[in-house]
Amino acid sequence: MEPHGLYDAKLRTGDYHPRIAAYYYKQWNGFQMALHAHKPVEIMYVMSGKCKIETDTETLRLKKGDLILLDAEVRHSLEVEESHPCRMLNVEFTFTEQQGAYPTLKELCAGDGALGELLDSGRPYVVLRDSSEAYTVLKSLVLELGEKQEGDEWMTHLLMSQLLVRIARLVKEAKDEERPYDSYIRNCVKFLHQNYDRPIQVKDVAAEVNLHPSYLQRIFKESMDCTVMDYLTGLRIDKAMMLLTHTDLPVHDIPEYIGISTREYFSAVFKKRVGLAPGAYRKSRELFHHPAR
DNA sequence: CAGTAGTTGTGGATAGATGT
DNA sequence: ACATCTATCCACAACTACTG
Numbered sequence: 001m002e003p004h005g006l007y008d009a010k011l012r013t014g015d016y017h018p019r020i021a022a023y024y025y026k027q028w029n030g031f032q033m034a035l036h037a038h039k040p041v042e043i044m045y046v047m048s049g050k051c052k053i054e055t056d057t058e059t060l061r062l063k064k065g066d067l068i069l070l071d072a073e074v075r076h077s078l079e080v081e082e083s084h085p086c087r088m089l090n091v092e093f094t095f096t097e098q099q100g101a102y103p104t105l106k107e108l109c110a111g112d113g114a115l116g117e118l119l120d121s122g123r124p125y126v127v128l129r130d131s132s133e134a135y136t137v138l139k140s141l142v143l144e145l146g147e148k149q150e151g152d153e154w155m156t157h158l159l160m161s162q163l164l165v166r167i168a169r170l171v172k173e174a175k176d177e178e179r180p181y182d183s184y185i186r187n188c189v190k191f192l193h194q195n196y197d198r199p200i201q202v203k204d205v206a207a208e209v210n211l212h213p214s215y216l217q218r219i220f221k222e223s224m225d226c227t228v229m230d231y232l233t234g235l236r237i238d239k240a241m242m243l244l245t246h247t248d249l250p251v252h253d254i255p256e257y258i259g260i261s262t263r264e265y266f267s268a269v270f271k272k273r274v275g276l277a278p279g280a281y282r283k284s285r286e287l288f289h290h291p292a293r
Numbered sequence: 294c295a296g297t298a299g300t301t302g303t304g305g306a307t308a309g310a311t312g313t
Numbered sequence: 314a315c316a317t318c319t320a321t322c323c324a325c326a327a328c329t330a331c332t333g
Binding site: 201202203213214218227228229250252264267271277278279 | 299300302303304310311312313
């Protein structure tokens with residue numbers, strides 16, 4: 001007997017994959033569908049317009065960019081107003097025993113805490129608001145499905161795995177979102193992680209999240225317990241340590257990889273934070289990795 | 294070996310950014 | 314608004330590696 005739905009205990013003990021049952025784009029121009037349920041788990045992504053989804057317990061209003069993950073056998077209906085046509089992308093999937101060398105759900109859960117949490121949550125459905133991150137993966141998946149050759153399923157397996165992990169992480173993030181300025185801080189941190197290799201000033205970060213620099217400074221410190229520049233420097237030094245340990249880049253080139261423009265300053269900051277000068281740190285790592293030399 | 298070039302680390306002076 | 318901190322520039326010493 002194959003696992004039934006997202007929360008079947010067999011998914012956590014046996015070796016199973018998601019298997020796509022159906023996928024389709026559909027433009028609804030005014031429509032009402034009676035309550036129904038089906039065996040596959042369903043993902044619906046609203047590409048444009050808006051719609052109303054009723055479940056036994058709740059009425060959900062989805063708009064462009066929203067995504068819903070519905071567990072197997074969860075009763076739901078769809079309603080689209082004539083005045084607001086709705087374009088949707090649907091993917092339905094079930095679970096099947098492991099074939100090939102792709103990671104199983106059990107393994108994915110072991111590797112990603114968020115997915116484990118989602119599969120323990122037992123929620124009949126989860127809604128992600130304004131979730132372009134999930135859409136990016138979903139779109140790749142559907143594109144791949146459309147071009148797939150016979151016996152050429154590895155890419156869809158990987159994308160499907162990626163999609164589930166991505167959704168699980170977004171659900172987890174949404175759960176953490178209760179405190180008011182957390183989303184600013186998260187976006188701020190994300191910006192730093194994506195741009196640490198460039199010269200960054202606090203005003204650039206503030207502009208990115210549409211806040212006044214001094215207000216950002218205050219809430220950043222309250223939330224992260226360090227200043228914006230402290231955080232950025234820490235990030236840069238982490239990257240520098242990684243580059244010193246795992247590459248042969250000359251020490252004088254490292255600063256430009258981490259957004260610091262002079263080697264002198266890099267050297268000083270590195271020593272202050274790490275306790276060793278960059279060259280000495282690299283030597284100590286070499287000894288650590290190749291004690292024989 | 295001395296001479297040269299390149300790399301690395303340090304210290305001081307400074308303007309401008311930052312944090313409160 | 315203002316004291317403090319950051320990041321840069323410059324000068325220089327210590328070290329390594331190569332050259333004749």
